[in-house]
Amino acid sequence: MVVSPIDTGLLILYMVGMVGIGYWGYQKSETLDDYLVAGRNIPLWMYVPVMSAVILGGAATVGGGSLGYESGISGAWLVITLGIGTVALGLLISTNLANLKAYSLGEVLERRFDKYSGTIGAMIAGIYALTIATTQTIAVGKVLSVLFGFEQSTMILLAGAIIIAYTALGGMLTVTMTDFVQWCIMTIGIFFIALPLGLDSVGGVSGLMTELEPSYFDVTAIGVNTIIGYFLLYVLGIMIGQDIWQRVFTANSAETARKGNIAAGVYAIVYGLTTAFLGMIALVVLPSLGDSELALPRLILEIVPVGFSGIILAGFVSAMMSTADSALLASSTLFTSDIYKRFINPDASDAKYSSVSRGLIIVLGGIMTYAAIEIGSVVLALTIAYDLLTGCIFVPIFGAFFWKRATWQGALSSICVSAAVVVAMLIRAGSSSNLPIMYGLLSSLLVFVPVSLVSGPPAREKLERWVRTLDSSASLD
Numbered sequence: 001m002v003v004s005p006i007d008t009g010l011l012i013l014y015m016v017g018m019v020g021i022g023y024w025g026y027q028k029s030e031t032l033d034d035y036l037v038a039g040r041n042i043p044l045w046m047y048v049p050v051m052s053a054v055i056l057g058g059a060a061t062v063g064g065g066s067l068g069y070e071s072g073i074s075g076a077w078l079v080i081t082l083g084i085g086t087v088a089l090g091l092l093i094s095t096n097l098a099n100l101k102a103y104s105l106g107e108v109l110e111r112r113f114d115k116y117s118g119t120i121g122a123m124i125a126g127i128y129a130l131t132i133a134t135t136q137t138i139a140v141g142k143v144l145s146v147l148f149g150f151e152q153s154t155m156i157l158l159a160g161a162i163i164i165a166y167t168a169l170g171g172m173l174t175v176t177m178t179d180f181v182q183w184c185i186m187t188i189g190i191f192f193i194a195l196p197l198g199l200d201s202v203g204g205v206s207g208l209m210t211e212l213e214p215s216y217f218d219v220t221a222i223g224v225n226t227i228i229g230y231f232l233l234y235v236l237g238i239m240i241g242q243d244i245w246q247r248v249f250t251a252n253s254a255e256t257a258r259k260g261n262i263a264a265g266v267y268a269i270v271y272g273l274t275t276a277f278l279g280m281i282a283l284v285v286l287p288s289l290g291d292s293e294l295a296l297p298r299l300i301l302e303i304v305p306v307g308f309s310g311i312i313l314a315g316f317v318s319a320m321m322s323t324a325d326s327a328l329l330a331s332s333t334l335f336t337s338d339i340y341k342r343f344i345n346p347d348a349s350d351a352k353y354s355s356v357s358r359g360l361i362i363v364l365g366g367i368m369t370y371a372a373i374e375i376g377s378v379v380l381a382l383t384i385a386y387d388l389l390t391g392c393i394f395v396p397i398f399g400a401f402f403w404k405r406a407t408w409q410g411a412l413s414s415i416c417v418s419a420a421v422v423v424a425m426l427i428r429a430g431s432s433s434n435l436p437i438m439y440g441l442l443s444s445l446l447v448f449v450p451v452s453l454v455s456g457p458p459a460r461e462k463l464e465r466w467v468r469t470l471d472s473s474a475s476l477d
Contacts, residue, residue, distance in 0.1 A: 004306040004307075004309070004310070006306050006307050006310060007147065007301075007306060007307065007309050007310030007313065008147060008148065008310070009310070010307070010310030010311060010314060011144075011147060011310055011313055011314050011317065014185075014314040014317070014318075015162050015317070017181075018162060018166050018178050018321065019162060019165050019166050019169075021166060021170070021174055021177050021178050021181070022165060022166025022167070022168075022169035022170045022174045022178070023166075023169055023170070024170065024174070024177070025166075025169060025170015025171065025173040025174030025175075025177065026169040026170045026174070028170070028173050029170055029171050029173050029174075029354070031350060032350035032353055032354055034171070034172070034173055035170075035171035035172060035173070035354045035357065036103050036171060036172055036246070036249075036329075036333055036337075036357070037103065037172055037246065037249045037250045038172040038173050038175075038176045038250040039173075039250075040101065040249065040250060040251070040252065041250075041252050042176060042250045042251055042252055042256070043252055043256065044256045044259060044260055046176070046180055047247075047250070047251055047252075047256050047257070047260035048260045048263045048264050048267070049179070049180050049183035049184070050176050050179040050180055050183065050247065050250075050322075051086070051244075051247050051260055051261060051264040052183055052264040052267045052268060052271075053179035053180070053182050053183040053186075053318075053319070053322035053323070053326075054179065054243055054244060054247050054322060054323055054326045055082050055083075055086055055238060055244065055264065055265075055268055055323070056079070056082075056186070056267075056268055056271055056319050056322075056323070057132075057135070057136045057139065057319055057320045057322060057323025057324065060078075060079045060082065060268070060271055060272060060275060060319065061139065061186070061190075061275055061296065061316050061319045061320065062139040062142055062143070062293050062296065062297075062316070062320070063078060063135075063139070063293065064076065064078060064079045064271075064272055064275035064276055064279070065275045065276070065278055065279040065282065065293075065295045065296035065299075066279060066292040066293040066295055066296075067222070067276060067279065067292075068275060068276030068277060068278065068279020068280050068282075068283075068295075069279040069280070069282050069283050069289070069292040069295040070279075070292050071216075071221055071222040072212065072215060072216030072217060072218065072221055072222075072276070072280055073216065073217055073218075073219060073221075073273070073276055073277065073280065074218060074219050074220060074221040074222035074227075074276075075222060075276040075279060076272040076273045076275070076276035076277075077219075077222060077226070077227050077230050077272075078230050078234065078272070079268060079269070079271060079272025079273075079275065079276075080230075080268075080269050080272045080273070081230040081231050081233075081234040081235045081238075082234045082238050082268050082272070083265040083266065083267070083268030083269035083271075083272060084231075084235050084265065084269070085234055085235040085236065085237065085238030085239050085265070086238055086244075086261050086262075086264050086265030086268060087261065087262050087265035087266065088235060088239055088265075089238065089239045089244065089248075089261050089265075090257070090258050090259070090260070090261030090262040090264075090265065091258075091262065092239070092401075093239065093398075093401050094248055094254070094257040094258045094261045095254040095255075095257065095258050096401055096470045097245055097248045097249070097257065098248055098249070098251050098253065098254040098256075098257040098258075099254055099469060099470055100249075100469055100470065101249070102249060103246070103249065103333060103337045104122060104125075104242060104245075104246070104333050104334050104337040104338055105121060105122060105125045105240065105242045105245055105334065105393075105397070106118040106119060106121055106122025106125065106334055106337065106338030107337055107338065108245075108397075108400070109121045109122075109393075109396070109397070109400065109411065110338075110342075111465075111466060111469070112400040112406075112411075112466050113396070113400065113406075113407070113408035113411040113412070114408035114411075114412065115342060116408075116412055117396065117408055117411040117412045117415060118338055118342075119338055119339060119342065119343075120412065120415050120416065120419075121392075121393050121396070121397075121411075121415055122242075122334040122335070122337075122338030122339065123334075123335075123338075123339070124388055124389065124392050124393055124415070124419060125240075125241070125242045125330075125334055125389060125393065126242070126330075126331045126334035126335050126338075127331075127385075127388060128241065128242070128385045128386070128388050128389035129241065129242050129243050129327045129328070129330040129331035129334065130327070130328070130331040130364055130367065130368055130371075131371075131384060131385035131388075132241070132243060132323065132324075132327035132385050133163075133323075133324045133325075133327035133328040133331065133364075133365075133368045134368050134371045134372045134375065135372075135385070136163075136320040136321065136323045136324035136327065137156055137159050137160050137163065137320075137324055137368055137369060137372040138156060138372045138375060139293075139320040140155070140156070140159035140163075140317055140320045140321060140324070141153070141155040141156030141157075141158075141159050141372065141373075142155075142291075142293055142294060142297070143297045143313060143316050143317055143320070144158065144159060144317070146294055146297040146298060146301065146313075147297070147301075147313055153373045156369060156372045156373050157369060157373070159317075159321075159369075160365060160366075160368060160369030160372065161369070162321075163321055163324045163325055163328060163365065163368075164328070164361060164362055164365035164366075164368075164369075166178060166325065167325045167328050167329055167361055167365070168358045168361040168362055168365070169358075171329060171354070171357070171358075172246070172250060172329060174325075175325045175326055175329055176250065178321070178322065178325060179322040179325070179326070181318070182315075182318030182319065182321060182322040183318070183322065185311065185314055185315040185318045186315035186316070186318045186319045186322075187315075188311070188315065189311055189312035189313075189314070189315030189316070190271065190274055190275070190278075190312070190315060191274065193304065193308055193311065193312055194278060194296075194299075194300060194304065194312050195274055195277070195278065197303050197304055198277075198278055198281040198282075198285075198299065198303060199281070200303075201281065201285055201302075201303045202281055202284045202285065208280060208281060208284060211284045212280060212283065212284065216280055216283075225434060228434065229434040229437070232390065232434065232437045232438065232441070233383065233386040233387065233390055233437055234386060236390045236394050236441075237385075237386040237389050237390040237394070239394075240389060240390070240393060240394055240397050240398075241330070241389060242330040242331070242333065242334055243323070243326045243327045243329075243330035246326070246329070246330050246333060247326065248261070275296065278295075278296055278299065279292075279295050279296065281299060282295035282296060282298065282299035283295070285299055285302055285303065286298055286299060286302060296316065297313060297316060300312045300313055300316075301313075324368075328361055328364060328365055328368060329357075329361065331360075331364050332357045332358075332360040332361045332364055333357065335360055335364075336353055336356050336357045336360055337353075340353075340356055340360075341353060383431045383432070384426065384431050386437070387422055387426060387431065387436045387437050387440065388419075388422055388423075390437055390440070390441065391418055391419075391421070391422040391436060391437050391439070391440020391441055391444065392415055392418045392419045392422055392440060392444065393415055393418075393444075394441065394444070395414055395418070395441065395444040395445050395448050396410070396411040396414050396415055396444070396448055399411065399448055399452070400466075401470075403452075404458070404463060404467075405452055405453065405456055405457060405458070406448070406452045406456075406458065407451070407452045407455045407456045407457070407458045408458070409451050409452070409455035410447070410448045410449070410450075410451040410452030410453075410455065410456075411448065411452075413447050413448075413451050414444045414445075414447045414448035414451070415444075417443055417444070417447045418440045418441075418443045418444035418447070419440075421436075421439050421440050421443040422436050422437070422439070422440040425439050425440070
């Protein structure tokens with residue numbers, strides 16, 4: 001398939017622009033708050049797009065289109081559950097998170113429990129965030145390989161270098177600006193260009209229904225067990241991801257965080273249905289693809305006029321980069337705030353912490369890029385990430401917010417035991433099984449509750465500080 005130089009030029013221009021925004025962010029990031037949480041000053045009109053951009057990356061675009069190509073409209077469940085989880089985050093804990101004014105998940109665990117729970121939780125969340133960044137880098141590499149015609153591994157290397165560059169330069173200020181631009185591009189590209197032209201190419205919805213088997217329009221065709229697995233992984237996992245929490249910490253108020261998360265979740269659900277639908281269109285237009293994760297980029301090159309296809313492919317790359325940069329910054333923040341700051345250099349200046357975070361972004365970005373080349377599959381890497389995160393720390397985190405009887409002994413033992421169980425089940429049952437997440441959650445709960453009851457009650461003074469921080473109107477009674 002011949003790719004127009006115009007499309008290629010548009011995408012190159014876009015990627016250069018991202019690095020340019022990174023340099024702007026470098027000049028504007030004057031404090032640690034600027035670098036890690038964009039000054040905690042993001043208004044609602046910007047918060048909704050940037051939160052949407054964080055949750056809708058390669059899984060929603062390349063992965064969602066791939067599942068639509070393979071399973072029809074039921075392939076949308078992966079992204080739908082991400083949206084449901086984001087709505088639940090808004091309804092359940094986003095107000096409390098915003099009031100904490102923290103930097104990291106580990107810091108939250110430390111405030112409620114102890115520094116060891118915070119550290120181990122941060123390490124698990126850091127590995128999760130790095131794996132999320134890896135999935136997005138794989139997805140970007142797939143799209144670039146279609147456009148430029150180079151090997152996927154070469155394009156992953158290029159994508160990794162660009163993501164590392166602009167994220168390290170400007171931190172969350174840069175990530176916020178690039179995510180806003182990326183959301184605009186992907187929204188226009190998916191909803192206003194790709195979907196209308198895709199429907200036109202197959203004769204509308206009626207034409208698509210004529211071409212495909214009825215099973216492609218069955219919302220449960222992907223399998224009930226798979227849908228349950230998505231709920232366990234993504235509804236629960238999206239509520240406790242550092243990349244998501246760090247975006248919540250940027251909101252200018254608790255109300256912005258609450259309303260913004262609900263709106264972003266609804267947007268994600270609509271986006272997921274749309275990408276699955278585009279995957280179904282790709283099956284009609286391109287029935288013999290060897291790699292279903294290439295369905296959407298190849299569809300765009302097939303049906304969209306020159307110039308417009310470059311815009312849409314830039315939108316695909318935008319969706320993936322917007323999640324990759326947030327996840328990479330999240331991983332760096334966890335290791336900086338919860339390991340370096342806590343154990344290595346607790347009295348360093350904000351400038352020193354910013355420098356360390358930049359250095360870690362470069363190191364972790366190198367690991368991200370290498371892992372992306374080795375793994376090569378978006379959905380596989382995403383599943384492993386959420387197995388680790390949800391199975392290991394969901395129970396103690398929600399216990400911190402909703403069970404005043406919870407203790408640090410219960411949290412620490414729960415995290416350690418469930419981490420061992422999840423890893424063991426991943427080795428035994430594989431990443432395609434629901435067993436790692438199910439056994440992880442069950443073992444976490446079975447350890448957390450009895451150990452808390454036996455070791456408690458928690459120190460009243462610390463619990464009182466925690467409750468006052470969450471909500472000035474709350475009480476222990």
